[in-house]
Amino acid sequence: MLAFILRRLIQAVMVMVTVAFIAFMLFQYVGDPVVFLLGQDATPEQIRSLRADLGLDKPFFVQFWHFLVNAAQGEFGLSLRQGAKVSRLMAERFPATLELALVAAALALLVGVPMGVYAALKRGTFISQAFMTLSLLGVSLPTFLIGILLILVFAVMLGWFPSFGRGEVVQIGWWTSGLLTAKGWHHITLPAITLAIFQLTLIMRLVRAEMLEVLRTDYIKFARARGLSSRAIHFGHALKNTLVPVMTITGLQLGGLIAFAIITETVFQWPGMGLLFIQAVTFADIPVMAAYLCLIALIFVVINLVVDLLYFVVDPRLRVGHAGGH
Numbered sequence: 001m002l003a004f005i006l007r008r009l010i011q012a013v014m015v016m017v018t019v020a021f022i023a024f025m026l027f028q029y030v031g032d033p034v035v036f037l038l039g040q041d042a043t044p045e046q047i048r049s050l051r052a053d054l055g056l057d058k059p060f061f062v063q064f065w066h067f068l069v070n071a072a073q074g075e076f077g078l079s080l081r082q083g084a085k086v087s088r089l090m091a092e093r094f095p096a097t098l099e100l101a102l103v104a105a106a107l108a109l110l111v112g113v114p115m116g117v118y119a120a121l122k123r124g125t126f127i128s129q130a131f132m133t134l135s136l137l138g139v140s141l142p143t144f145l146i147g148i149l150l151i152l153v154f155a156v157m158l159g160w161f162p163s164f165g166r167g168e169v170v171q172i173g174w175w176t177s178g179l180l181t182a183k184g185w186h187h188i189t190l191p192a193i194t195l196a197i198f199q200l201t202l203i204m205r206l207v208r209a210e211m212l213e214v215l216r217t218d219y220i221k222f223a224r225a226r227g228l229s230s231r232a233i234h235f236g237h238a239l240k241n242t243l244v245p246v247m248t249i250t251g252l253q254l255g256g257l258i259a260f261a262i263i264t265e266t267v268f269q270w271p272g273m274g275l276l277f278i279q280a281v282t283f284a285d286i287p288v289m290a291a292y293l294c295l296i297a298l299i300f301v302v303i304n305l306v307v308d309l310l311y312f313v314v315d316p317r318l319r320v321g322h323a324g325g326h
Helices: 002-029 033-038 044-054 060-072 086-121 126-140 143-157 182-215 218-225 230-259 262-267 273-282 286-314 316-324
Strands: 170-172 175-177
Touching: 002 060, 002 286, 086 126, 086 175, 086 182, 086 230, 086 262, 086 273, 086 286, 126 182, 143 182, 143 262, 182 230, 182 262, 230 286, 262 273, 273 286
Parallel strands: none
Antiparallel strands: 170 175
């Protein structure tokens, strides 16, 4: 187990160094930060002085080393557009994105898993076919279109939910949360549903496929021959083994929800990291773009490590295999 964790940690460090190198190359080939800071009318003396202050006159690998050290401390310099520290901007926007992703993931799991189990156990019924048809729509429709339709129906026509913003938030230290207020939940409903629909349909179809596969295995047939009840077979044996691949998809999708909430945050003007990244791309704000890239990579690496460790908890075959040296 220790060797497995060390191996995964080494791989994670290698991935982060590679991503940091890609982020660092943004500074080299996507515009000149000195020109952004000083403007087009700067004198050559001002440009040379600022380049020296920023360390841009040093050799390539020295600059990359300094970038790595600063990135490990969460420092990516100043935003070229807002003139504020990038770490502070990220810290202000991260709670909104994380809460949106967690609510969407919880919604996708709480709805998707039961729908997938029902569609597997009740194949051929009208409701099961309806679930499969809805899942095709959820996979096919683009996120921005789903968001616009929800705004049109529930915000404009019915007036049940607001169409933009985060609502009232509560300050807890440096963290801000909208999940502790009624207005916060009111505002997060439509963005969370929009972000969850694709993940919900994906989880439902995966659970259905895995459940049908497990139900055809020999040990399920043996459990039926022993006289176990259908409830015990379906939920005590089949569903438990179905959840192993679902964990992988769910873990990766949580990272995807955080990384790709850009469209949802833009449609609903949700004040998260995705909206900040879109604004950074529009204004070529390279420090913000580099910080976003590194943070998303770190989230994916951590989630992958947690999912790998959970395999040992859920699937005893992995523990037996490692313990026996096979």
